[in-house]
Amino acid sequence: MKKLFAVALGILTAIGGFVDIGDLVTNAVVGSRFGLGLAWVVLVGVVGICVYAQMSGRVAAVSGRATFEIIRERLGPRAGLANLAASFLINLLTVTAEIGGVALALQLATSVDPMWWIPVAAFGVWIVIWRARFDLLENVTGLLGLTLIVFAVALFMLSPDWGSLADQALRPGPPADEPVATYWFYAIALFGAAMTPYEVFFFSSGAIEEKWTEKDLAKSRLNVLVGFPLGGLLSIAIAGCAAVVLLPASIDVTSLSQVVLPVAEAGGKVALSFAIVGILAATFGAALETTLSSGYTLAQYFGWSWGKFRRPARAARFHLAMIVCILVAVAILATGVDPILVTEYSVVFSAVALPLTYLPILIIANDREYMGDKVNGRGMNLVGTIYLVIILVAATAAIPLLIVTGAGA
């Protein structure tokens, strides 16, 4: 019974933890412009994150080492540093977007200007990272994030024309009034949002934090393979809501209030409050995960002691690095830049950095010195390599498309 509970908890937190500000905003934007015409990208992205999250979890559990420690060891200090610089900067951008997202969610709940909420959100993130136990911070935000299921409920309550939704999803391609480049630009943004690199750093470091061994692998595989696809369904529900309500009214998504508009229309205030709690939990949880990831990557590359399982005084540089990251994020937000805009850029740049994260994991998962007989099988390598090609194509196309489409304008 206890075991069953642990498995259920893991799956539920994986669902709630899958969605972050990037998924929320990008799915709503895409839904309001293309309907479900890009739902296939979420599908491709979810399979990819399942493959690589599972792989990085296995590397961590078998070798007892987190991803970035091994990246530096196996790829050498210079390739590792280039990797660190790119991953860290993009992660910092994501931290900024998530903290901004928390502030926006609080604004939705209170109508107080988000500028006032930014310091509160930042302090909240810091104090939780400083004080709370690892499993606690992961489970609470993950479970509360489940209230986002209200988007799926709202989709049903809107009683849409299922036939036309299915038609959009099954016959992908740009609508007549949108240029092809814009369609592919948003495809890459959506792919970047689903496969955000921090999830892998967080997943593998989390495996060390929770002291996984090979015995925990089956459980972790179940969490990933059930939780992430269900999280992906939530993403599609968000896009679906936007497709039903915002697309016909040609409303552009420029703030969170438009993201939740369909929910309010379908279920009134009760549904709206569920959505706000869900968004708050999802962005706050992701803010914790990304902040921790920036600490993890830096500490693992430079060989500092790290981890929530140590007291802050025993991992001083790890905690200091995270405090600096939070302060930098606050400084960026204090310039008055729109957090939604930061989010949109962060998912595109995530797509650019994807090969840097996923290539080393694929290499290390094949290394017998670390993995013994638990190296990738042929099937896993085939899928991993196919995804690496997809990721490379997306990464090279991202910046040109960003420029050509004027960031999807």
Added chain:
Amino acid sequence: MILSDLLGSDALEADGRRVGGVVDVRLEISGAPAQLLAETVVTGVLVSPRSRVSTWGYERRGENGPVVIARLQRWLHRGSFLVSWDDVELVDEGRVVFRDGYERHDPMLPPAPKT
């Protein structure tokens, strides 16, 4: 001396002919005991004739997965060899010169012990 003094240097023979670039360094942990680890001693340099890109660890154990990347790496670093530190005559800014009659070794390490 720090690692970046060696990495990326030109590898030259005694008569000044360039045979490649130093892409990696073999170390042994066998020096005087220090605070965390014993000091490391350089035992050899890895020379690749055609590329200065990191070998990503593919030269050590004959790892061959994932196939595409392993092939690419092997092709980039074809003809690379290990030169023992005793055969290094001179280390200068940006170049390493080997002594006359130096030996080229296979960079492969003995197979990993079963764990």
